Amino acid sequence: MHDFDDPVVSDTAESDSESVPLWMTLAVVVLIVSILGVVGALVYSVFVTEEVPISLEERDLIFYKDAVANNPQSATAHISLAQAYIQVGDYERAISEGDKAISLDAKDLGGYLAKGLALENAGSYQQAIDAYDQALEFVPTHPTALLRKGLTLAQMGDLDGAIEAVEASLTDQPTASDVLVELGRLYEAKGDAAVARENYEKALEFIPDYAPALEALQRLDAS
Numbered sequence: 001m002h003d004f005d006d007p008v009v010s011d012t013a014e015s016d017s018e019s020v021p022l023w024m025t026l027a028v029v030v031l032i033v034s035i036l037g038v039v040g041a042l043v044y045s046v047f048v049t050e051e052v053p054i055s056l057e058e059r060d061l062i063f064y065k066d067a068v069a070n071n072p073q074s075a076t077a078h079i080s081l082a083q084a085y086i087q088v089g090d091y092e093r094a095i096s097e098g099d100k101a102i103s104l105d106a107k108d109l110g111g112y113l114a115k116g117l118a119l120e121n122a123g124s125y126q127q128a129i130d131a132y133d134q135a136l137e138f139v140p141t142h143p144t145a146l147l148r149k150g151l152t153l154a155q156m157g158d159l160d161g162a163i164e165a166v167e168a169s170l171t172d173q174p175t176a177s178d179v180l181v182e183l184g185r186l187y188e189a190k191g192d193a194a195v196a197r198e199n200y201e202k203a204l205e206f207i208p209d210y211a212p213a214l215e216a217l218q219r220l221d222a223s
Contacts, residue, residue, distance in 0.1 A: 057087040068097075075105035082114035086121060094118035098131075109135045113144055120152050128152050143169045147179055150186075159190045177203035181212045193220055 064081040071077050082097035098115025101108060116131035132149040135142055150165030166183045173179060184199035197220055203213040 057084070060084045061088055073104060075101040075108045075111060078104065079108070079110040079114050082111075082118065086114070086118050089121075091118040091122040095122075107138060109138060109142060109145070113148070116145075116148055116152075120148065120155075125152050125156050141168070141171050143171075143173045143176070143179075147182070151182065154186060154189070159186060162186050163190070175206045177207040177210045177213065180206075181210070181216060184213075184216055188216070188220070193223075196220065 061081075061084040064077065064084045067077045068074070068081050078097045078101035082094045082101065085091070085094035085097060095115055095118045098111050098118060101111030101114065105111070112131045112135035116128045116135070119125075119128035119131060129149055129152050132145045132152070135145040136149070139145070146165050146169035150162040150169065153159075153165060154162035163183065163186050166179065166186060170176065170179055170183070180199045180203035184196040184203070187193075187199065188196035197217065200213045200216045200220070203210055207213075
């Protein structure tokens with residue numbers, strides 16, 4: 001049985017009362033390591049890679065590159081990387097990632113859609129339509145594939161084909177105000193202001209303060 005006047009016990013208690021708590025010491029160490037890690041990463045980026053992420057898009061690109069590196073057989077990872085490349089305007093690499101996704105999982109429509117959007121942005125309209133048509137072979141009423149196909153046809157000057165595709169895209173999303181506005185714009189471009197107005201007003205039924213629809217109606221009223 002220990003005597004409370006035991007000098008060993010007394011020295012230990014005195015030392016504990018004067019020392020910094022262990023949790024506080026660990027917290028400080030972790031903070032210092034974190035700061036050094038951030039500084040090290042910045043120094044590496046500036047002086048070694050010369051790539052400092054300056055936007056969310058570039059940070060996404062780094063993230064999804066890493067995701068593909070860690071899981072190269074994932075079609076989803078390649079689709080995400082393709083979308084990240086589109087965001088930074090690197091359409092050639094986006095197309096390549098879309099092709100890789102398709103080769104890994106031909107039934108994942110995301111690969112066709114990402115490839116089509118990259119081709120569309122690159123101005124390769126017919127190839128973009130081919131990619132969207134491949135998606136539509138699996139799901140003929142796929143709303144995104146139909147919408148993008150319609151907008152691409154419009155870029156090619158085929159307003160009738162564009163209207164047909166965009167109207168078909170509303171089959172599975174009849175309350176999509178953004179699509180209704182796109183359809184209105186197509187009718188407006190064709191010179192049918194009355195039907196364009198109908199679509200703008202219908203868009204407002206679902207989102208009463210939808211700015212693109214309100215602006216379109218103001219434009220029609222001013223013309």
